[in-house]
Amino acid sequence: MTDPGQLITRAKALTAAADLVERYTSDPAATVAHATARRVMRRIVYGHDRTVVGLVGPTGVGKSSLFNALAGQRASPTSELRPTTDRPHGHVFGGPAHKLLDWYRVSARTSGPGPQGWESVVLLDLPDLDSLDLTHRETVERVVEHLDFLIWVVDPEKYADVRVQEAVLRPLVEYGLAVQVVINKADLIPAEERDVVRDHAAAVLAKLLHETGRTSLDPLLVSAGTGIGQDQLRQRVAAVTADRERVLAPLARDLQTAADQLEPSTWMPTVDEATADQALADLIELYDLDTVMAARAGSRQARRRRMAAWPPLRPLLGVAGSGGAVVARDPDQVTATLDELADGVVGEHHGPWASAARRGMLAGAGDLTTAVNDQLDQDDPTDRQDGSTSPARARGTGWPGLVGEVQNWLMVATVAIGGLVAWTTLVGDTGPQIGTRQLILPTGTPVVAALVGAVALGLVLTAVGWLLAGRAHAAELPRHEDLLALVERAVDRAVMRRAESVLRARNRVVALTDLAAGRPDRRP
The missing domain is CATH 3.40.50.300 (P-loop containing nucleotide triphosphate hydrolases)
Known part of the structure; x- marks a missing residue:
């Protein structure tokens, strides 16, 4: 038995489905669905x-x-x-x-x-x-x-x-x-x-x-x-x-007819692996990621060496710059590559939802460069696009920060011992008077040996940091699989999520049209 309340529910579902179809596609069936839903609801309510x-x-x-x-x-x-x-x-x-x-x-x-x-x-x-x-x-x-x-x-x-x-x-x-x-x-x-x-x-x-x-x-x-x-x-x-x-059956039939016309095709997006791998390889080349990541690795090497160096030598090592931001060499070719990727996702389907997925993926071309740079920054927060590395950030960067802290304390000790040597050489071993007692400062070989030891230790740590930074740099040079993984994450964020959004909307329309037509839910 057809229930008026059920017809209202089905008409509302048809309206919601038509709203989604109009948002993502230009299917004229959405206009018919809206008119049918309004007619049924008014007929029931009035x-x-x-x-x-x-x-x-x-x-x-x-x-x-x-x-x-x-x-x-x-x-x-x-x-x-x-x-x-x-x-x-x-x-x-x-x-x-x-x-x-x-x-x-x-x-x-x-x-x-x-x-x-x-x-x-x-x-x-x-x-x-x-x-x-x-x-x-x-x-x-x-x-x-x-x-x-x-x-x-x-x-x-x-x-x-x-x-x-x-x-x-x-x-x-x-x-x-x-x-x-x-x-x-x-x-x-x-x-x-x-x-x-x-x-x-x-x-x-x-x-x-x-x-x-x-x-x-x-x-x-x-x-x-x-x-x-x-x-x-x-x-x-x-x-x-x-x-x-x-009397009510024709209204139910109208809802079913409109829902059947609105129902999406059976298209389900699948990614052709060969097409996807080729698209990612092309994007690596278009963004010149080998060069950029190598430059960033070099920037990190210079930064580590400077952080681990004895403080008086740091100015001689210069300021470590950034590897720079990624920029597409040919934006039109990036769009063409994403179009090929969309071919691999959509395949031979040409319905309104497949077209919506393609449009969404191509719209992500403008966001892809930002996504790649954000992914680079996420992988290495000490190597930002603007080259900034704050002291707070530097202290949390592993062994270079630890060695740098040791070097800073060695520098403090060197300055203190050097000051002591200078005082005893110019003034004598008489130190300042503390209350009724006269402070006698240490002099001679032990003090000089401590000064030389502090300086030598600082230079040794600088050399060790230099070698460790070199080994870290060699390990960080970009590998092809690392570049693929980075670009894949960026593409997923800027491009594929748009196709996934279309798929979620399509699946929602399937559920709503099933409800509007009085069928069981067939969502995948």
Whole structure:
């Protein structure tokens, strides 16, 4: 049993799916889905418990007269001049249905009690389909797609007009709309010929609709003037009204159709390894990463040697610069390389979601250079693009920082011992007086030996640091696999995540369209 609340949930899911499709693709099915979801939600909210019945047909068949007869009052004007109905007229049985009629854009409306089973019926009299005024047909086409039950009204002269029925009636039957064919003015047919006319009308309709699956529409002979067949017509309307599943099923079917049109293809992105490896190798060359990383390794070597050196020698070693930032030698070629990578991801698929993934990957070309530089900085935080290395950062850089600290303390000791030697040489061994005691300073060979030892130790540590820095530099020279790993991380961050975002959105659309169509969740 179709539940109105479930239809609202499905319509909201269809709206959410259409929003995602519009965000990532240009699929026109999203526009149709939005319109379908709005129509279903409004139909449910404005009167899911109502059955909207429309009288539709060509000029002069007595639709308005039949409308008034069914309404039990003169609710729609009639005249011998044709056409008379230039706008929809509505008659509400039971309580008011203002919002529903406002949505149908039916301003001419009446109300009144109805026969049993018609308490929820809203009856509409629509303009003539074959009127010379094109706005009449536009009005009918706008309203018909929202009807729950259509009464197709013809007369003894027009029931066999295949042209109109082929253009209008057949599509409605194919759509699944509940239809009742009525041959009005039955009082003009001799009583003995009425069964023949009915059977002939049924045969004409069966031939017209043989491909729709409906073998017959069981036409009724009715007279708005004499009452012939009106009770049968009222009973058939009451039967449709009582069958809420038949009224709500077309709404569910509309949601399923729109969801099926919106549903993404079965494309799943996969990375062709050979294409990916070639793209990464090309990017290494385009960004000249061998040179940049070698320069950065050289910068780190110079920085380590300077940090581990005896302080008086540090100015002679200069300031260690940076290896510099990565810059694409040919940005257009970078885009072309990413295009080849996108080929490896998208493959032979050309649907809107595959195209969205490709666009997203190519849009990452502008961010790739930044991602490569950020990855370099992340791998070595002491070798920033701007060449900055703060003292705080320097103290946390392993053995060079430790040796540098030892060298700094040796320098302090050297200055202290050197000052002592200078004092005793110029002033003597008499030191400052502390209270009543005179401080006698050490002199002679031990002091000189300590001074020479401090200087020698500083020079030895400088040499050791020089050698260790050289060995570290040799180990840090870029290897091809290191370059591949670095570029792969940068590409994943700047490019592949965009394709993954498209995939997540696509999978979400699959789940939402499944919900909108009333299917089980088929997300991968």
